[in-house]
Amino acid sequence: MxxxxxxxxxxxxxxxxxxxxxxxxxxxxxxxxxxxxxxxSGKRREFSLPLAPLGTPWQRRVWDALLTIPYGETRSYGEIARLVGNPKAARAVGLANNRNSILIVIPCHRVIGADGSLVGYGSGLPIKERLLALEGALPQRKTPQNRR
Structure with a gap:
């Protein structure tokens, strides 16, 4: 990195x-x-680093919201949109995530689709999947048995 x-x-x-x-x-x-x-190595769940991400005021609001998602948990794009006060802006949240330049520390990998699917990650979905697996937050895959 x-x-x-x-x-x-x-x-x-x-x-x-x-x-x-x-x-x-x-x-x-x-x-x-x-x-x-x-x-x-599994020894740290929170980062304590001074951050100065470069972005628009909207992007910084989204990134601040991402910092509230605890290790081992996920939120949907819609949940983040509601958290920042614009419930219809799920796609804009995705765009802000795509512009996040402080990966992992600002945990955009913890944002998933409303149906629990892994969508959108600038470094690729396999890396997003590995990060969520590391945190024990990998959503359960949708199969015919668990869609009910």
Whole structure:
């Protein structure tokens, strides 16, 4: 993952990049790496990092709402839309999620379809599925037996 900061706050955490490339990591970037390792090893459920995501006021409201979704839980796009005061804006929530530049820490992977389906994740649905499985929040798959 590649992390970026500006004035002491995390502005980006995206897949890719070469570990160790670029300048020496700052204390914040070292702490980000430490907390991510703890998350992926199952030892961390919440991140305590200063965040400064770059986005519109609407996007930042959506991202603030995502930060309220606890580890191991999911919410639908519609639930997030209602939470930010615009119940008809489920699609706009999806667009804001797509623009989230601080993946995992701002947990857009915890947002699922109203029917429990895994939809929309900029890094791909297999990664979303793995993150939710790590958190024990993978929705039950719809089969003829459990659709009732």
């Amino acid at each position: 590649t992390a970026e900061e500006k004035t002491g706050a995390l502005t980006s955490l995206m897949p890719g990049g070469t570990p160790g490339a670029g300048e020496a990591p700052t204390p914040l970037l070292r702490e980000t790496e430490k907390q991510l390792l703890e998350y992926f």
